[in-house]
Amino acid sequence: MKIISIIGRLNGPKGVTASSIIEKVIPIIVRKYPDVKFHFVGGPVDSNVEKAYKTSAARDAITLTGVLDSLDFYFQKSDIIVGAGRVAIEAIKNGKRLLAVGEKRYIGQISPNTLYDALRSNFGDCADDDRFDWQTMISDLDFYLGQNKESLEAIERYNKSIYEEYFQKTKLLTQIGDVYSSVMLKHNLLEFSEIPVLMYHRVVKSPVVGSVHNTYITTGLLEKHFRFLVKNGFQTITFADLYELRIEKKPVIITFDDGFQDNYENLLPLLKKYNLKAVLYVLVPLVKKFNDWDEKDGEPQAPLMDATEIKSMSDSGLVEIGSHGFSHKNFCKLSDDELKHELVASKLELEKITNKKVISLAYPFGIYNHKVKQATIEAGYEFSVATDSGPVRFSEDLFAIRRIQIFPHTSVAQISRKTNGYYLRYQEWKKKIRSWIGIRQ
Ligand SMILES: [Zn+2]
Known part of the structure; x- marks a missing residue:
C-alpha cells in the first residue's frame, strides 16, 4: 500500500484545490494503482471538500482526517x-517526494525546471493568477508511483540538497533575520539580475558654476529622468521596501548623497509630483552646515539640510533616510572608536529625528574595506552602498552595493541604458575585454 498525504487547510481557496484533486486526479490514479490511499489532513474540512468526497467513485481510497495536533x-x-508553503519545505527537508500545489498554482515535482516557480510562489500559494494543470499532476503521480528504489533515492537526495541550498540559513544573507525572507529576497533579486541603484547628489535649478566634481543635476533634466522611469513602468523602491520584501516587478532605487538643502527645496516637490521614492544619505545635521570636505578641491559651497528638513523629507513617505555618518571622512582611516561612533551614533541620531529605523548607509566617498564592512554589519545596518566598487550583482554583497553614477549631463538615453539591469555587468565585461586586448580605459 502506498500513502499519499495532502497536507494543509481544507477550506477556502485550499479547499477548492483539494476538491479538484478529489474530482479530477484521484479517480484516474486509483484506477491504475488500486492500492494507493489518499489522506487529506491538517485543516478544517469545508462543505465543498465534503461533497467532492461523498460523490467520488474513488471514495474508498480517500480519508478526510481534518485537523490534527501533530503531522x-x-x-x-x-x-x-x-x-x-511550510508543508512543502518540511517535505523536502525530510527528503520526501513532494508534489507542490497551493491555492494558486500546481507546481508539481521540484526539479530544475520548477524550482524557480516553486520558490517564487511559496510552492504554489502566492501568485497573481491561478494556474492548475491537473493532467500534469496525474502524470507526476504516475511517475512517482512507477519509480524504482534507486530513482526514488535520487529524488530524495535532490530534495534534501534543495533544502540545504535554499532553506538552511545561508552565510550570504545572515543579516536578514528570517531564513525564508532571505531566500525570497535572494531569488527576487536573481530574477532581475540586479536592481539598478542610481546615485545622485545635488538637485539645482540651474547648473552649478565652477563645479569640479559635477555632482549635481538640474531639476529640468531630473524631471526628464523621472518621466522616463514612470513611462517605462519602473517602480522606485527604498531599502526598507526591499527589507520588507515589498519588491516591485521593475524596481529601481534612486539615491541622493550628502543631504543637500537643495534636495529638500527641489527634489521633494518632484518626488511628490511623480509619486516616486528615493533614499537620501544624509550627514547628521548641525555637525556640518555645508560640504566642507569638497572645499580643498574648489567645489562651490552648498548648505546641508537641517533636522526639520530631514524630518519632513522622511514624513513625506517618499523618502528613506540613510546614514552617511557625521564627518564625511574616509571610514578606512578612522580608529575603531571613531568608526563605531560614525556608524552607531549617526544611526541613533537620525532615528531620533525621523522616528524610523535607519537600515542603510552610504560610505563617504564610497570607500570601505573589510573592517569597515564588518563594523557596519555590527552596527545594525542591513544594507550599505558604495560608489563604483562592489560586485556587479546586487545580491552578492549587501554591504558593498555598487551604484550607477549620474552626472549633470546624463541624458534620458543614458538613463535607459543604465537602468536596464545589465549595465554594470556589461561595463565590467567591456573592461575585461579591453584589458585582454591591451587597450587602456
Ligand atoms: Zn558624500
Missing part, C-alpha cells in the same frame, strides 16, 4: 506529500 506521523509514513 509528524504523516510526514514519516507518507510515500508522497502534496502541499505548499
Whole structure:
C-alpha cells in the first residue's frame, strides 16, 4: 500500500484545490494503482471538500482526517506529500517526494525546471493568477508511483540538497533575520539580475558654476529622468521596501548623497509630483552646515539640510533616510572608536529625528574595506552602498552595493541604458575585454 498525504487547510481557496484533486486526479490514479490511499489532513474540512468526497467513485481510497495536533506521523509514513508553503519545505527537508500545489498554482515535482516557480510562489500559494494543470499532476503521480528504489533515492537526495541550498540559513544573507525572507529576497533579486541603484547628489535649478566634481543635476533634466522611469513602468523602491520584501516587478532605487538643502527645496516637490521614492544619505545635521570636505578641491559651497528638513523629507513617505555618518571622512582611516561612533551614533541620531529605523548607509566617498564592512554589519545596518566598487550583482554583497553614477549631463538615453539591469555587468565585461586586448580605459 502506498500513502499519499495532502497536507494543509481544507477550506477556502485550499479547499477548492483539494476538491479538484478529489474530482479530477484521484479517480484516474486509483484506477491504475488500486492500492494507493489518499489522506487529506491538517485543516478544517469545508462543505465543498465534503461533497467532492461523498460523490467520488474513488471514495474508498480517500480519508478526510481534518485537523490534527501533530503531522509528524504523516510526514514519516507518507510515500508522497502534496502541499505548499511550510508543508512543502518540511517535505523536502525530510527528503520526501513532494508534489507542490497551493491555492494558486500546481507546481508539481521540484526539479530544475520548477524550482524557480516553486520558490517564487511559496510552492504554489502566492501568485497573481491561478494556474492548475491537473493532467500534469496525474502524470507526476504516475511517475512517482512507477519509480524504482534507486530513482526514488535520487529524488530524495535532490530534495534534501534543495533544502540545504535554499532553506538552511545561508552565510550570504545572515543579516536578514528570517531564513525564508532571505531566500525570497535572494531569488527576487536573481530574477532581475540586479536592481539598478542610481546615485545622485545635488538637485539645482540651474547648473552649478565652477563645479569640479559635477555632482549635481538640474531639476529640468531630473524631471526628464523621472518621466522616463514612470513611462517605462519602473517602480522606485527604498531599502526598507526591499527589507520588507515589498519588491516591485521593475524596481529601481534612486539615491541622493550628502543631504543637500537643495534636495529638500527641489527634489521633494518632484518626488511628490511623480509619486516616486528615493533614499537620501544624509550627514547628521548641525555637525556640518555645508560640504566642507569638497572645499580643498574648489567645489562651490552648498548648505546641508537641517533636522526639520530631514524630518519632513522622511514624513513625506517618499523618502528613506540613510546614514552617511557625521564627518564625511574616509571610514578606512578612522580608529575603531571613531568608526563605531560614525556608524552607531549617526544611526541613533537620525532615528531620533525621523522616528524610523535607519537600515542603510552610504560610505563617504564610497570607500570601505573589510573592517569597515564588518563594523557596519555590527552596527545594525542591513544594507550599505558604495560608489563604483562592489560586485556587479546586487545580491552578492549587501554591504558593498555598487551604484550607477549620474552626472549633470546624463541624458534620458543614458538613463535607459543604465537602468536596464545589465549595465554594470556589461561595463565590467567591456573592461575585461579591453584589458585582454591591451587597450587602456
Ligand atoms: Zn558624500
